[in-house]
Amino acid sequence: MALRLVADFDLRKDVLPWLRAQRAASAAPGAEGDRDVLETNYESLRVLNVERNGNIIYNYKDDERNIVFGLYDCQTRKNQHLYTFEKDLQVVSCSVNREKTLLAASLVKSTEEGRRNELQPGSKCLTLLVEIHPVNNVKVLKAVDSYIWVQFLYLHVESHPLPQNQLLLISEEKYIEQFHIQVTQEDGNRVVIKNSDHLPRHRIAEDFVWTQWDMTEQRLYYIDLEKSRSILKCLQFYADQSCDLMVNQEKLCKYLTLCVFTNHTGSLCVCYSPKFDSWEQITYSVFYFHKGYSKTFTAALGSAGSHGTQGITFLNLERYVAVYLPGHFFHLLNIQHPDLICHSLFLTENNKTNDMLPHSSFQSLSGSLVLDWYSGRLYRAFLDQSYLLRFLWNTSLDCEKMAILHCVLSCGQDPQFLEGQIIQWISENVSACHSFDLIQEFIIASSYWSIYAKTSNVDTILPYSSVLTWNTEIPGITLVTEEIELPLMKVHSFKGYWEKLNSNLDYVKYAKPYLCYNNSVVKREWHNLISEEVCMRQGEQKPRLTLLLQEEDNHQKLLLGLMVSELREHLLRHLQGVEKKKIEQMVLDYVSKLLDLICHLVETCWRRHDLQSSVLHFNRPRSAAEFEVFHIMTRILEATNSLFLPLPPGFHTLHTILGVHCLPLHNLLDYIDNGVLLLTETAVTRLIKDLDNSEKNEKLKFSILVRLPPLIGQKICRVWDHPMSSNIISRTHVTQLLQNYKKQSRNSMMDKSSFSVEFLPLNYFIEILTDLESSSQALCDFEGHDNVDAQFIQEAALKHTTMLLDL
Template sequence: MALRLVADFHLREDVLPWLRARRAGTAGAGGGGGADVLETNYESLRVLNVERNGNIIYTYKDDKGNVVFGLYDCHTRQNEHLYTFEKDLQVISCSVNSERTLLAASLVQSTKEGRKNELQPGSKCLTLLVEIHPVNNVRVLKAVDSSIWVQFLYPHVESHPLPQSHLLLISEEKYIEQFHIQMTQEDGNRVVIKNSGHLPRDRIAEDFVWAQWDASEQRLYYIDLKKSKSVFKCIQFYADESFNLMLEAPLDISLSDSGFHLVNFGCDYCQDQEKLSEHPTLCVFTNHTGSLCLCYSPKCDSQEQITYSVFYFHKGYSKTFTAAVGSTGSHTSKAITFLNLGYYVAVYLPGHFFHLLSIQHPDLICHSLFLTENNKMIDMLPPNPIQSLSVSLVLDQCSGKLYRVFLDQSYLLWFLWNTCLDCEKMATLHCVLSCGQDPCFLEDQIIQWISENASACHSFDLIQEFLIASSYWSVYLESSNVDTLLPYSSVLTWNWEIPGITLVTEEISLPLMKVHSLKGYWEKLNYNLEYVKYTKPHLHYHNSVVRREWHNLVSEEKTGKRRSTAYVRNILDNAVKVISNIEARKSGPRLMPLLQEEDSHQRLLMGLMVSELKDHLLRHLQGVEKKKIEHMALDYVSKLLDLICCILETSLRKHNLHSWVFHLNRPGSAAESAVFHIMTRILEATSSLFLPLPPGFHTLHTILGVHCLPLHNLLHYIDSGVLLLTETAVTRLMKDLDNTEKNEKLKFSIIVRLPPLIGEKICQLWDHPMSSNIISRRHVTRLLQNYKKQPRNSMIDKSSFSVEFLPLNYFIEILTDLESSNQALYDFEGHDNVDAQFVEAAALKHTTVLLGL
């Protein structure tokens, strides 16, 4: 169920009704029961080829044994008769050009024994080129005793008919040729071959043992043998008659005794499906990000386990997986099927296992998903061998069905909720995020899961992984090269075992690019190869520079020696852009006033992260506009903060807390404690990575802590840095809490822990002897910090003091002298009423409290 199969085409539903109607019309005109005859010949109806434009060529035999070719147009969903060979022949291969004016076909004479899918020794193979618009000449291209496969090239530009068609001929004698066929138009719509007596040809490759055709990208992959060594090569064909050998790479596999194999040159019915497991499976997959993977499964001899390898050429290493086959008692084939799913390769053994291998991030095994035996995911795939034609397009050869294969978001989310293994949670989380079909819905569902399972993972931090992975995928589509520049996971190493899987990783030789002027896919692949070749250590962004610079700015703020205001203003402007970006994404009002508080430290942090991330991308992303990079940096940081806000709001909704106004004069509820717990987990996740938090986060966290924690736990959280006292939070505490003995103790404990600048402001809000005591102490500290004892007259004028308390009187006299001698020492904002008399009154009041008078 993790794979959703959408049928694009079905022979029985899309072709057979048309054939019945066509036969019925013929029978009605000429008599006879042709429709019944067609039913008996339905077994001969099969798909021959799927062209690059999606059109499907099929064949069947009529009641006379003639071979009939038809075409199904995937755009108009109409069928078209192409040609009929009035002989009892067996089709090996066929292809039609994009204009549907030429049909190429390879045929052999059917055998009397009725073995329709195998060539008999000495049988004659005819490769024919037919003019079909209108039906005209038939030209013999080859007449040999070995099998021939044919494939027309399809230009990438198909806006107008081309005057020339190009045809590949692949011979069982291990050579590939390209024929160039000039076309001309005569007598109106009559299209014929120009100079059909001589067709120019090129020898493309020879001495190869395996070849694969990539119809969607017009590429030929093949392996030839040089001194018993396998060399992997790729040829790129272009819209004109040119082609280039793009790369070659040595392969550490032996194919010398494996026979001759072709992949995707039409639909291969010449193999005995029961013997597939006796031969190695080999196929190549690419995607638009510049990945190049070769999947290889050797001949299967073991009944208990199966081995396959994936050569990640774009990463410079291969991985060999050995999986337990399982004890299902199934008699299905042991032939492995590899499917290209874009960012993943699916490895499928019917009835036994289903693996999703990450192509973008294969270095950690936990980013790949391994499912076995009784899993529902396995039951959705056809039990018959399926052929992967291009990204997401597969053909079930036995049923004649063509499918689009997608990862099923609903099942993956269900699996995320229900799996117990950390490795499967990690893999499924990344798999869901990479689907990208409805990212907002997927993130909402993942956040719901996190709110229930924040502490469920032991080998990685779930919130941390979600923040990093989701932010990465949010900007990944803007530039596929960011996978080398941005972290995609919070996990650096994975030492936990995957049940039922053993893995061996080996370095491989990088492909040698043979062409240096590269565009599109080849440019991205070359970028990946250059990265592997020259980049050590990796260039993934991390916040170490932000951490150092942020501490510097905070220190400068405390000492009042901050550097240029333009520099700081630019950083704070970045923070304003981030907050505006987040607010623009939100459709409705938020449940809590995050992002609105003037939290200067968090604004500095988010602005610094934008600045450093932008500089990092500018240094290493070549050929990308500066404005686009600035946009990416803003989007990345905005996504981080928005996800944190979404996690908090989801938690509030879950616990039915629709307002952030918590009543501090009553005990905290279980719901509020749960929200406090999730906020603490968020703080832990962001602290180790030094990620910014939304302004207002620390205020809300502190208020919840005061509300939900016993005093000794609260003070421990504050002293250990888990709770950060903000001016907004403490101001609310001073105003909202009355002066009961318990609250006085709480207020005093918090005030003495405040930084001096905030503490001086907060003490003015609390009309209490404790507050006066603290203000007095700080006033005295300021006056005496540079005090040097001077010889003084020991006689004290007692008439100036109302209380005869000689130590205090002497001290107050010193303060009075200091105040009168240097007015600037004690005049500071908001403390005009603080002087020696204030200190005296506060000291006496504090003494009486201590003495219980």
């Protein structure tokens, strides 16, 4: 299944063996008849609370129906007894302080059925504070008919052995109080509550309608009713007793299921679902407060007759929120990039996924922790990468391919392995997507996620997707998006999470137009370049990359330098406060990743089709495998050209060599003339050397030569021993030699014995060239044109004339 639950704690495995060992050690010799009683007692074993440090509090009833509290230390993985109430009571709530010296608990009398009976007249809920290290006194904090939830605050204070303890009490009578408990140490290790007769306290809130506790971040969310509106508030507890207040106004109290989720990137999501009106379709909504809009999803149920007993469950998976209804659907909502629906994954019962999901009542704790109250298991939830990769190979929907691609790249534990698997899939399914370019999306997304963790706000300044809009419907899902009022934060200190949330809100409010980097800037600058020297200077800091061929590709080197320069300026402009050296390294890493991904794509296709190095030579027959690789390289070129991305050195050479192998001459020339194939000196040199001078090959060579830039053409002609090549060299040489020639009246003093052919026009022309070549300046100007002189011109002209006359 897409969701994988790994048990961090299991009552039956982590607690029961210890309890049995304790019971066996204390039992009288030969007392074997207690086994059935023992098993019956431990049926009452259940988890009560999970504290910030990961410690788990549980309880059970012993033979006399006394309530026994125990604690499982997640660090040492050992159990310890906390306290025993020698009464038949039922625990409503409990919490232990960091030092394990104080226990707070709310208890009620047990009914015969073993359930709490809050409606029974005169039934009291006792909220007690107990000194447990060692066991000393018990103080009654509350004795009321309403239920009380208790929670010690775990503030980040490591310097004090006995800090002031803070205890929250949340009452069903809709008020929240905070107790301040001072302790002192007497007689060695004896911990005593100071001034226990009068514990300072104050009310935090009144008339709330809903609360949620975030144990890891020590935040309390609650909803107040004010006039006709409900206001969601958040209290952040710090060691200095300061409280941060975050307020936003929405009508939320009417919803049956309501969850608030945050993560370290500064996201804030409120998920809720109303009571089901029917089993034909189910609606739920998500407020993306960090983005400034909400989305309401309506899911059609696959089989209306299959009704579940549980409602919708929301689970926090950091960058995703999982929404599932057992037996019907499982949705993964992308909360980091929720703007396009195709970035979220919607699985229905037709995927045969949901039957494998637990039907238990889960509670999502902080991060990816999930508590199953019924079984007493604490899970850490992960997205199953193996399942997602298999699903990627089997799905036919573009929206699911897009969603899985981002999901695997953003949540993967082994990025290189996962990228390799995705590249393998792309190489076999390069034309499988119609709604977006698969290669483009992979390159942009993978490059983005490779540097995502290096700085905050990178999602606002670097593109994470090649897709700007998505209009294709997703089967079984309808979606309504609405703008919402941004949160109003009254925060004493913008630090940590609040700083990032504030940055996200500022981006929503002020970032118009969007700040995301666009390579069109590079394209514009590229066309404005005046000289090659400027580009060479910008490309001096060349990123590390894998070379396809050991070749210097100046064209790509210049483009690469431009992108590095423009991207560096973009990040320096928008990442205020980040070191310049760190930004420069980010740029190099990002561009290197782009090139490495392209290399990896080509190399994977090369290995998949088992091509050998002999393919780099032209004097061999073509194969179907070469055509497949040529097709994929063409698709890569199309994808990078539209994004104006640089290519690794050697790409164009390899692409051209395969093109010559695979294409008829007229198609090959069309590809060259339309810019699909870029002729490189390396590729053309190999073509000239490898192919003989048959009539067909001569036509190919000449067609290529006339399409080369002049400087490269002159160099290539020198390696082709052919009259046509000599003719081109001669024409170029004569053009340069005569460009400043001024005709002068002169008497011919030509020595006819020096010419082998009686052809006066040619002889006269050669005489002029000989005179020009005799000047030292001319020899200096044409230094490097070895073996090209008047005699060479004469011989080339005669050979060419002979060839034209077919003599």
